[in-house]
Amino acid sequence: MNAMKIEGSVALVTGAGRGLGRVFARELVSRGAALVYGAARDPAAVTEPGVTPVALDITDPERVARAARECADVSLLVNNAGVMQASTFIGAPSVDAARLEMETNYFGTLSMCRAFAPVLAANGGGAVVNMLSITSFYTNPINASYGASKAAEWSLTNGIRIELAHQGTQVVGVHAGFIDTDMAAGINAPKISPESVARQTFDAVEAGGVEVLADERTRKFKASLPRDHELIYPQIQEFWDTLTKGSG
Numbered sequence: 001m002n003a004m005k006i007e008g009s010v011a012l013v014t015g016a017g018r019g020l021g022r023v024f025a026r027e028l029v030s031r032g033a034a035l036v037y038g039a040a041r042d043p044a045a046v047t048e049p050g051v052t053p054v055a056l057d058i059t060d061p062e063r064v065a066r067a068a069r070e071c072a073d074v075s076l077l078v079n080n081a082g083v084m085q086a087s088t089f090i091g092a093p094s095v096d097a098a099r100l101e102m103e104t105n106y107f108g109t110l111s112m113c114r115a116f117a118p119v120l121a122a123n124g125g126g127a128v129v130n131m132l133s134i135t136s137f138y139t140n141p142i143n144a145s146y147g148a149s150k151a152a153e154w155s156l157t158n159g160i161r162i163e164l165a166h167q168g169t170q171v172v173g174v175h176a177g178f179i180d181t182d183m184a185a186g187i188n189a190p191k192i193s194p195e196s197v198a199r200q201t202f203d204a205v206e207a208g209g210v211e212v213l214a215d216e217r218t219r220k221f222k223a224s225l226p227r228d229h230e231l232i233y234p235q236i237q238e239f240w241d242t243l244t245k246g247s248g
């Protein structure tokens with residue numbers, strides 16, 4: 001079992017300028033990480049005390065490579081950055097939103113894992129945390145292409161765990177339903193706090209875990225997968241029918 005101690009570690013969190021990324025960085029500082037790099041497209045947005053700003057757009061391969069060179073002491077990589085465009089598969093005007101979500105959530109995270117794998121190896125193995133979603137497990141038309149990108153990112157997470165086992169790198173996938181950040185600002189439904197997600201995530205890292213199912217709905221959906229067409233999709237269809245009733 002790979003597990004890592006956060007106290008004294010060097011961590012990098014993507015998307016650390018706001019939302020969950022900011023809270024991940026704060027939690028790492030409070031757990032005694034020796035150095036926390038807060039990576040953001042606009043490093044000026046990284047204002048959390050004790051967090052060192054780094055300029056990083058995860059869809060820019062040159063920036064990713066530079067981050068891996070400049071932050072060569074990282075032993076804990078937290079791939080948090082992500083986008084959600086609330087885009088359907090069929091009704092969306094184009095596939096632009098689907099491409100952006102795939103470029104960011106899947107290819108961006110993949111680039112980060114590839115660039116930092118040798119860094120983690122050089123620093124004793126360390127750990128990777130990938131911030132996934134309940135939508136890795138099922139598709140909801142309201143954010144359909146986002147779900148596809150998170151399913152791809154889930155697959156990536158399970159694959160790199162196997163590929164990186166030989167170098168002792170722990171890989172943790174974190175799934176959650178709605179979290180109280182900008183991304184879910186327009187949603188009127190129960191939301192988990194980013195602080196709870198961050199606490200559960202780093203508890204799992206320190207306990208040698210591989211997966212966090214951060215809230216009751218996420219645990220229920222994953223447990224329902226063997227019977228998804230019976231237990232999940234009828235309620236999603238009903239929700240979608242209500243939402244689109246009279247729209248055409």
Ligand SMILES: NC(=O)c1ccc[n+]([C@@H]2O[C@H](COP(=O)([O-])OP(=O)(O)OC[C@H]3O[C@@H](n4cnc5c(N)ncnc54)[C@H](OP(=O)(O)O)[C@@H]3O)[C@@H](O)[C@H]2O)c1
Pocket residue numbers: 014015016017018019020021040041042045056057058059079080081082083084104108131132133134175176177178179180181182183184
């Ligand atoms: N909120 C939810 O309900 C929810 C639920 C499950 C999972 N998640 C996942 O949790 C993670 C954090 O989301 P959040 O809730 O904190 O959303 P958020 O408030 O919208 O923040 C998204 C973060 O990702 C960054 N980002 C987006 N594209 C980027 C890129 N190309 N390069 C670098 N950074 C980029 C953003 O930076 P800028 O400030 O530069 O835009 C921002 O810091 C995401 O992976 C999301 O999919 C969220």
